Amino acid sequence: MSTSSFTMPFAGNDLNACEHERDPKELQAFLNDPKAKAMLLDRGRPALLPEGGLKWVKPNDLIGQNIADPGPLFLGKQGDVPVFAFSISTENALTEIESFQDMRVVAAQLSPMELALAGQAKSLFDWHDEHRFCAKCGAGSRGNRGGTTRQCDSCGAAHFPRVNPVTIMLVINGDDCLLGRGHGWPEGSFSALAGFVSPGETIEEGCAREIFEEVGVTIKSPRYVFSQPWPFPSQLMIGLICETDDRELVIDANEIEDARWFSRDEVEAVFAKRSDAFKRPPRFTIAHQLLRHWLKEG
């Protein structure tokens, strides 16, 4: 990455995951550590302080709150501080915890590190929620190793969190850039095209296939720029810039609602808030960062 001083939103987690200190006894010692701290999430939304920032509590204050599977999620150690996340439901929440917020709404109220940690916790809790049963034998499984795996006690299978690779790309023709919008997006919103990488594909092949399927354009020279962990629910967003000689778009209405060419000047004006030709993707998205990167390159 050439952009060394920049932290991609949702990235920058500096915890030691303590891969080899995750047996029940070790986890209990981390929970009992007076320095330990825990964030709270309700259905993927972290608890915030009234003034912004994550609300941190002592893990021991939560014991007895009947924390359901997967139990305390051990994110790792930040220096000598064990960091946990607890998934709770506001139905039986501590009454003083009032404010659970969608990270896409309150991203600016969290520090980069808080966003990274809460994003990681959300991805893991979402994965547990969607994988309570063993896909191999159908029996109920349980969270294990501080919530980084699930164990099936019936057939013995260990299950690992899913990370879905997605290519997201700016397609460039001369000094113009192709942006699209999905069905049901807020009016005027446009962003980079994106799609899941399929089995049997390279990153570049996934990128080319997705662009061709969505807008009928053939790309050349795809170029990796940077990546982002995206916790809605757990994608690895792989950002690319690629060129095309094609100008005409054949939009697949099954996939997207619209796509259009935008000139560098138009994009620049929108980012400088001198124009509302379109609604740009929010700052915490890799699409926003890709567009900024393209503007800087130009």
Next chain:
Amino acid sequence: MSTSSFTMPFAGNDLNACEHERDPKELQAFLNDPKAKAMLLDRGRPALLPEGGLKWVKPNDLIGQNIADPGPLFLGKQGDVPVFAFSISTENALTEIESFQDMRVVAAQLSPMELALAGQAKSLFDWHDEHRFCAKCGAGSRGNRGGTTRQCDSCGAAHFPRVNPVTIMLVINGDDCLLGRGHGWPEGSFSALAGFVSPGETIEEGCAREIFEEVGVTIKSPRYVFSQPWPFPSQLMIGLICETDDRELVIDANEIEDARWFSRDEVEAVFAKRSDAFKRPPRFTIAHQLLRHWLKEG
């Protein structure tokens, strides 16, 4: 990618996946097409002709062979030829099909396209094999849409094939390159270090964490080179080259058996078959291609 004339092993699949022609009636028409062809796999091993190359059969010759879930896997259309894969078990196989081979053994006997198609088929069949039950509710699920999804008729969940992103990297110090070996590898074999990307990580962060965990080395300036679909069972191998100032290795014996610095001259001699200082990774691996790339850059 700068290496435009080169096809990464297991990549280069040029089929149209026909995403919007996968309802039962459309799939049946493809199966009945006199041009249709099907490969056969037994537990992920494709059937080969005695002279090498995939053995192709007419899909209709297989109907009545009691093909189990997920049924015929529709890979897509190559021009106007519908291409299928069938997973069969040698217990009840057609008697004339004698030769099912592990692709890691017979890669050189397959064309690049055959390797790509058989690899994709293997990834999908392996995924079906490991996901017969709905992870959300525990009920049995069934292959759907020509084997590209699974459907749970109990809770309604649709499941998509897993692709696991993995970083694989050459760590460079001056003119030397770091290679490691896993437990139980053939004697003398060394390859690039690798590890799964975790939820909450960028590609570069996953690379840095994995290197630090395995050999205690801090890397800088990770640089994406190319990627590879790897069907054992379904990884997206993301190839990087990165630098380090560290020389001393602290090997984590839980993760790897050994790691060592090799000079460019040593690696060059091994690739030119002038030396057996170590056993290089096979040609069909991205590790092999990364090493070749590094030698060319030097």
